[in-house]
Amino acid sequence: MEQSPLVYGGLILLSAGVLFLYLALVFWSPAPIITHESEKKYRSHASPKKLLPLSSLADTSKVDLTIVIPAYNETERLPIMMSSTIEHLDSLKGQRTSEIIIVDDGSTDGTSSTALRLASKYPKHNIRVVTLEKNIGKGGAVRHGMLYASGARLLMADADGASKIEDLEGLWKAMDTLAPNNGPAVVVGSRAHLVKSEAVVKRSLLRNILMYGLHTILRIVGVGHIRDTQCGFKLFSRAAAQQIFPAQHLPTWIFDVELLLLAKQLRIPVAEVPIEWHEVAGSKLNVVTASLQMLRDLLIVRANHLLGRWKASPAKAKSD
Template identity: 30%
Template sequence: MDTRAEPRTLDTATRLASVDIVIPVLNEERALPGCVSTLADFLRAGFPLPWRITIVDNGSTDATWPVANALAAEFERVHARRIDVRGRGAALRAAWRESPAEVVAYMDVDLSTDLDALFPLVASVASGHSEIAVGTRLAHSARIRRSLRREVVSRGYNALLRYGFGAGFSDAQCGFKAARTDVVRPLMDKIEDDGWFFDTELLLLAEHNGLRVHEVPVDWIEDVDSRVRIVRTAVDDLKGLARVAWSMSLGRAGVGVRRSEPTPTHPDAMVAGRRPARLGPFAVIGLSTVVYALLFLLLRDLWPPAVTNLCALALTGFVTGEAGRRAAPAFLANYALTTMAVLAVPPGPLPEVCAVTATYCLLGFARFVALEDMINGPH
């Protein structure tokens, strides 16, 4: 779509009514019947909004598709569709594009998230208060049971989003989300990933465009039969983050929707004007990038790339005054992504310094853009 057109203002007073809950499945012939039956019983017991369930089989090779068809025939409000492309993102993209509902949602087939959080999730979107709602396992009031490995990976990844991109949400990958259909469709035009990174890309683009993301603390129990490959998924996510940062830096992440400006309730209230963009942080980014590049070149003859990168980042923080305990999460995020970049290029001073400085600059610019969005609203 042409993002140069005047953005369309969202009417936050609209009361949305119907909800389409999507369940993406891949080779889940055993888990699917119990999931659909449990969810349908829960919704029929008193869910206050009109609802339907959509099963999306994305490339199963077992009996998942016949089972989905049988469930659609058994339950009046259950629908089934099949796509040939694998990936949770592909399944959600297909279902959300064609859904007739005003609110689209999804949950994982293992029902790891307690269903009592479903209406609080949907209500903030259906009321018009927020454009997207997400379940979070990392809020203080959330109650979860999962392995230490997944806990460490999840907290590290979400810390990377907060300090590398200035993300306001705490849990990007919880399989429990809802969105206004008229908002999520323009966002999907910009989302490139069809796999697990789809969720993160959706949320980063939403916040980049000034949309409101509401979080609901959930009760969550890990499925011991999970098919997620944690290490491979983490690597793919890091690649996706670099791509999104690049897209934001080039101004390609804008969409044609935005929140309406707030209006004063009191008749004597004044609406504050937009504050001018702050150039200070941008100047610091440029200075620190130059210092970082020079230090990396000077130290590269002494140590391997990963060690050189660590020392160059630490010295840059000291020289520019960015070092400190509060900067530790941002430092770790920078080190993770820049090290991945330097190890991905052919050995040699020139390609290595180009890779790390480009990544460092993109991360700094992404933080700058996120800060300006918070101060001045969406671009």
């Protein structure tokens, strides 16, 4: 049976539309994150000027815990956060070996210098300062720190100190249950229990609108089972980090969603643990711009995963 010109025309338009969407996806997808040679090295209290080589996530662990702190123009808030972090680590009285990796995400306010002063202030702690050559985004800074961490467990923690570092112990206990033999697992610090609390009610109207809008979209893209994807307080076993972070593409602030999508794709168990949280002044997030970027990036990451352009392969992790 002969097809009508309208059918042929429709097929051509449909094909052109699919091609256009695919090309748009390729165009809007972020370029691969390039790591410069200087970024594979760090400075510390013991070596404030000479750059030393970082460890590799592919290697076996050397310490019990790595804390990765992404920092962009954080000269004011970082010292406060570090003070509470060091105080907590000291309270453990040597029960846990640790390192702290501060990743200066191309700051313009001397954040690296501040971090080095803090390293000198706390010489007994293994504080490493990595300076990225240019700002690539919070997701890129976290990814970088994780790729060069040497901990058996890896914690990402924001430089503003909004999350209480003592809550690490709750995440640690959950990890003991979820991955008793150092298998792949992720434990997410969650603020979901604070939704009707004063901490959230008193937040700006725009931030609350952003929060509820985000939750709706997350259900659509496939991580609606996680009540709080955006809390910057997450603990990864080394086996999970070795599979997730090399496959991460998003350098923007919505990167947490990609990490959780990768965990789901890799069948890595994820648990949520309630933590204390308070809003800290000085946020650099523009809620209007962030909302538009969020929608674009969520569509990009979901489309790339559905089409197989971005994917992670399960890997047999080395035992620690």
